[in-house]
Amino acid sequence: MIYQISVFLENRAGQLAEITGLLAKNNVNIRAISIAEASDYGVLRMIVDDAEHASAILLENGNVLSMTPVSVVAVPDRPAGLADVLAVLADAKVDIEYMYSILAHGNETAYMVFRVSDDEKFANAINGKGLRIAEKAELGLK
Amino acid sequence: MEKRYYQPEVETASREQIRKWQSERLVKQVKHAWDNVPYYRKKMEEKGVTPDDIKSVDDLHKLPFITKADLRDAYPYGLVGKPLSECVRIHSTSGTTGKRVMAFYTQHDVDLWEDCCARAIVAAGGTKEDVCHVSYGYGLFTGGAGLHGGSHKVGCLTLPMSSGNTDRQLQFMTDLGSTILCCTPSYAAYLAESIKERGIKDQIKLKAGIFGAEAWSEEMRRDIEQQLGIRAYDIYGLTEISGPGVSFECEAQTGMHVNEDHFIAEIIDPETGEVLPEGSKGELVFSCITKEAFPLLRYRTRDICVLNSEPCPCGRTHIKMSKPMGRSDDMLIIRGVNVFPSQIETVLLEQGYQANYQIIVDRVNNSDTFEVMVEMTPENFSDSLAKIAEMEKSLVSALKAMLGIAAKVKLVAPKSITRSEGKAVRVIDKRKI
Ligand SMILES: [Zn+2]
Numbered sequence: 140m141i142y143q144i145s146v147f148l149e150n151r152a153g154q155l156a157e158i159t160g161l162l163a164k165n166n167v168n169i170r171a172i173s174i175a176e177a178s179d180y181g182v183l184r185m186i187v188d189d190a191e192h193a194s195a196i197l198l199e200n201g202n203v204l205s206m207t208p209v210s211v212v213a214v215p216d217r218p219a220g221l222a223d224v225l226a227v228l229a230d231a232k233v234d235i236e237y238m239y240s241i242l243a244h245g246n247e248t249a250y251m252v253f254r255v256s257d258d259e260k261f262a263n264a265i266n267g268k269g270l271r272i273a274e275k276a277e278l279g280l281k
Numbered sequence: 282m283e284k285r286y287y288q289p290e291v292e293t294a295s296r297e298q299i300r301k302w303q304s305e306r307l308v309k310q311v312k313h314a315w316d317n318v319p320y321y322r323k324k325m326e327e328k329g330v331t332p333d334d335i336k337s338v339d340d341l342h343k344l345p346f347i348t349k350a351d352l353r354d355a356y357p358y359g360l361v362g363k364p365l366s367e368c369v370r371i372h373s374t375s376g377t378t379g380k381r382v383m384a385f386y387t388q389h390d391v392d393l394w395e396d397c398c399a400r401a402i403v404a405a406g407g408t409k410e411d412v413c414h415v416s417y418g419y420g421l422f423t424g425g426a427g428l429h430g431g432s433h434k435v436g437c438l439t440l441p442m443s444s445g446n447t448d449r450q451l452q453f454m455t456d457l458g459s460t461i462l463c464c465t466p467s468y469a470a471y472l473a474e475s476i477k478e479r480g481i482k483d484q485i486k487l488k489a490g491i492f493g494a495e496a497w498s499e500e501m502r503r504d505i506e507q508q509l510g511i512r513a514y515d516i517y518g519l520t521e522i523s524g525p526g527v528s529f530e531c532e533a534q535t536g537m538h539v540n541e542d543h544f545i546a547e548i549i550d551p552e553t554g555e556v557l558p559e560g561s562k563g564e565l566v567f568s569c570i571t572k573e574a575f576p577l578l579r580y581r582t583r584d585i586c587v588l589n590s591e592p593c594p595c596g597r598t599h600i601k602m603s604k605p606m607g608r609s610d611d612m613l614i615i616r617g618v619n620v621f622p623s624q625i626e627t628v629l630l631e632q633g634y635q636a637n638y639q640i641i642v643d644r645v646n647n648s649d650t651f652e653v654m655v656e657m658t659p660e661n662f663s664d665s666l667a668k669i670a671e672m673e674k675s676l677v678s679a680l681k682a683m684l685g686i687a688a689k690v691k692l693v694a695p696k697s698i699t700r701s702e703g704k705a706v707r708v709i710d711k712r713k714i
Binding site for chain 1: 657658659662663664665666669670691692693694695696697
């Protein structure tokens with residue numbers, strides 16, 4: 140299972156730089172990042188190479204966070220690659236809460252991080268259509 | 282459940298009877314203060330009131346207030362109504378804020394005070410079969426002496442433990458099988474924790490606790506009750522008025538019955554001094570109508586409460602006061618509504634936030650702005666913005682329900698609310714009035 144680290148962001152300049160700086164100092168590699176914002180606060184969502192280590196550091200430094208299970212799908216890196224994946228999920232009636240892309244290692248494949256309403260339904264939909272869920276190793280995650 | 286009272290004829294008297302006692306005793310007490318307390322007589326004269334103007338409880342509002350400042354001015358003997366040869370005891374506050382308060386008692390005063398504490402012990406289920414473990418401090422503080430005396434009156438085996446020395450507390454508690462614990466709620470929580478750590482819960486025979494002299498929340502009550510396997514009862518009092526037992530909780534645990542045959546309670550608007558109707562939130566004022574040595578009339582407690590005289594399932598007819606919701610000194614007036622920081626604290630704890638918050642009040646275009654900064658907690662955090670927004674909305678409506686006006690909530694990172702010298706600044710009022 141791949142875990143996303145979700146961190147509470149208050150509406151304050153510099154907090155994001157503090158968090159990324161802290162992770163850099165501790166040799167944590169951020170593989171994907173996405174920010175959701177409301178007017179007064181936000182949620183920073185990250186996939187990092189060592190989630191356990193990173194969350195310990197962030198907690199020590201007084202952040203509020205949660206570990207959120209997500210699915211990462213290998214998306215064919217060609218026109219309509221993502222559109223096909225989304226069509227599959229729409230057919231299977233899987234609700235997507237949010238999604239964002241992850242930095243790819245190879246050239247053939249792109250990766251998308253999905254947070255969905257029903258993980259099992261999601262996995263069945265993806266696997267049944269010749270698509271695949273990515274493993275930690277190919278993403279460089281511990 | 283069988284109803285038990287220490288003085289049933291008093292505690293379950295009709296409202297009319299209570300009122301009759303109050304009127305008779307008030308008239309007598311005003312005369313006593315006029316004759317024997319020159320300081321109060323002068324205050325009455327300044328207000329143009331004489332004992333002849335006070336014919337019943339209805340006239341109570343005509344009397345001048347006594348405030349903490351009066352106690353300071355009159356320190357130490359200025360409000361004493363009996364020759365010192367008639368006084369047998371003093372008690373005193375710790376004096377953390379300004380000069381200490383010193384209260385005097387005749388033997389009669391001590392007797393009536395102990396009756397009040399005995400009522401509290403019986404309301405908590407106490408009988409002569411009980412072992413009453415008194416861990417309030419003994420000495421100048423009223424806690425130890427009050428519950429000690431009450432426990433004697435009930436006929437409990439009384440353990441005068443005083444506070445501190447946890448090892449000895451727990452040894453006596455297990456060896457003698459203490460059944461009722463009297464102490465501050467924070468000490469009760471500490472003892473509960475120690476019992477758990479030592480794994481001696483099965484040797485503890487406690488069934489009830491009488492906890493007061495400190496503010497404590499419903500949540501803390503549930504924790505203590507669960508950890509010690511007891512019912513935890515609140516008790517209220519202040520040295521100026523006698524000590525613990527001015528009011529106490531019954532099995533209903535929905536407010537504290539004021540011992541109205543000895544103390545008349547009023548709720549006033551802390552700004553204007555006007556008496557407010559029952560059910561209003563305001564400053565609690567007590568008149569002692571039976572005390573000889575320290576006959577304070579209309580003493581302003583600074584505690585903010587609500588009174589309620591609806592019939593109580595326990596059968597007691599004396600009016601109930603809510604747990605103090607704050608101090609009138611802390612009161613803010615926002616858009617014409619009285620707001621107490623402690624009310625905000627209550628809501629935050631109920632909603633799973635820390636009690637670390639900051640209120641920012643300002644005036645923009647002649648209208649008050651009211652913002653509450655609240656620290657996000659792991660429990661209320663989610664990776665979903667919609668869920669955070671939902672929690673925030675529920676906090677906003679709970680605050681509105683409690684305060685009667687809308688506040689803007691601003692969620693901030695944990696530990697980001699400024700603390701100066703370890704103490705958080707709770708209120709920033711930027712209005713230039
Ligand atoms: Zn009752």
